[in-house]
Amino acid sequence: MPESFILTPENAPEWASDREQLWNEVEKKDRKSNSRYAKEFNVALPVELSESEQKELLTKYVQENFVDQGMVADVAIHRDHPDNPHAHVMLTNRPFNPDGTWGQKTKTEYILDSHGNKTKTPAGNVRNRKIWLVDWDKKEKITEWRHNWAASVNQALEQKNIPDRISEKSFVEQGIADTPMQHEGINSKRHERKAFNQQVKNYRKSKAGYKNMQEKVVNRGHLDSLSKHFSFNEKKVVKELSHELKTYISLESLDDKRRMLFNWKNSTLIEHDDDGLVDQLHNQRRTVH
Numbered sequence: 605m606p607e608s609f610i611l612t613p614e615n616a617p618e619w620a621s622d623r624e625q626l627w628n629e630v631e632k633k634d635r636k637s638n639s640r641y642a643k644e645f646n647v648a649l650p651v652e653l654s655e656s657e658q659k660e661l662l663t664k665y666v667q668e669n670f671v672d673q674g675m676v677a678d679v680a681i682h683r684d685h686p687d688n689p690h691a692h693v694m695l696t697n698r699p700f701n702p703d704g705t706w707g708q709k710t711k712t713e714y715i716l717d718s719h720g721n722k723t724k725t726p727a728g729n730v731r732n733r734k735i736w737l738v739d740w741d742k743k744e745k746i747t748e749w750r751h752n753w754a755a756s757v758n759q760a761l762e763q764k765n766i767p768d769r770i771s772e773k774s775f776v777e778q779g780i781a782d783t784p785m786q787h788e789g790i791n792s793k794r795h796e797r798k799a800f801n802q803q804v805k806n807y808r809k810s811k812a813g814y815k816n817m818q819e820k821v822v823n824r825g826h827l828d829s830l831s832k833h834f835s836f837n838e839k840k841v842v843k844e845l846s847h848e849l850k851t852y853i854s855l856e857s858l859d860d861k862r863r864m865l866f867n868w869k870n871s872t873l874i875e876h877d878d879d880g881l882v883d884q885l886h887n888q889r890r891t892v893h
Contacts, residue, residue, distance in 0.1 A: 606680040606681055606682045606683075607659070607680070607681040607683075608623075608678070608679060608680040608681070609679050610623060610626070610676065610677065610678050610679070611663070611666055611667055611670075611671045611676070611677040611679065612671065612676050612677075613671050613672070613673075613674050613675065613676065613700065615674075615700045615701070615702050615703075615704055616676060616700050616704065617700070617704040617705075620676050620700075623678060626676060626678070626696075627641065627642075627678075629706075630642065630696060630698070633698065633706050634697075634698070640697060641697070642678075642694045642695055642696060642697060643694070643695040643697060643740070643741075644692060644693065644694055644695070645670075645692075645693040645695060645749065646690065646691070646692050646693070647662070647690060647691050647693070647753055648688070648689070648690045649661070649662065649681070649689040649690055649691060650757050650760065650761065650768075650770075651686075651687060651689060652761060652764070652766050652768060653760060653761075653764070655683070655689075657760065658681070658689060659681065661756060661757065661760050662679065662681065662691050663679075664756070665752065665753060665756045666679060666693055668752075669749055669752055669753075670693070670695055673738075673740070674699040674700065674738070675695045675696050675699075675740070676695070676696040677693050677694070677695055678693070678694040678695075679691060679692075679693050679694075680692045680693075680694075695740075697709060697740065697741075699738055709738060710734050710735060711734075711735050712732050712733075712734060712735070713732060713733055713734075713735045714730060714731065714732045715731035715732060715733065754770050754771055757770050758770060
C-alpha cells in the first residue's frame, strides 16, 4: 500500500484535508466537459536515501513549491519495488480565497480603444482576452519545478557526501552523447521499458570497454617505446621496487596506477569546482600523456 498524505495551504478549509471530500468539491466546482480537475507531478525518489529521508525531502519540496503557492497537494509514495521508489503528487488547479472558498483561475479583460471604450470584432462581438490569475500552467513554471526538484535532491545527496547528482535537463541539453533510460513505472509497459533499460546498460558497458581497450593500445605503444631507453640503473630500481612490494611491476601497471590516481584526484576536485578548474584538469591530463 502506498504511503499517502495531504498538505494544504493556510487559507484552505478543513475539508481540504479529507481526500474524498476534497476531490468531490473540486469536481462540483468545475463542471465543464473540458474541465481539468488536477495536475499530477511524478518524481523518482533517490534510492541513496532512507525512507524517512525520502519522505522528508519530498514533503519539504512539495510544501515550498506547491502548497505555499496556494495548491492542495495529495501525495502518494509508492515502494512496490525496492529499486524504484517514487511519488505521485496530485495538485489542485484552483486557488482558495482568504475566507476558504474557491477562488478564480482566470478573469476576462476587455480590449479598450484609446478612449477607454470596449472594442468589437467585425462580427460585432466585444473583444476580450483571458487573464490567468495563477501561473501554475505556464511552461516556465513546470521547468522551474523540475529544476527545483533536481536541486533539492542534489543538496540532500551532497549533505550525505554521496557523489551522485541528477539533472532536470536532457542528455542533449547537457551535451552527453548517450541514450537515456526510461522510467519503468508499474503499468503494462513496464516490462518493455525494463528490457529497453537493460539494453542501454549493456550498450554503455560495451562502449566503456571499447574505450578502455583503445586507451590501452595507445598507452602500450608509448610504453614499449620508453622501455627501450631504460638505463641499467633504472631497470635495477624497477626490479628492487618489485621485490619490495612483492608484486610484478611493469610500465603498463605503473601507468594504470597513475591514471587511477589522476581519476581519483579529478573526481575529488570536481566536487569543489571553481572557475575553469575542469578545463585545467583536462589540460593537465593532456600534458601527462
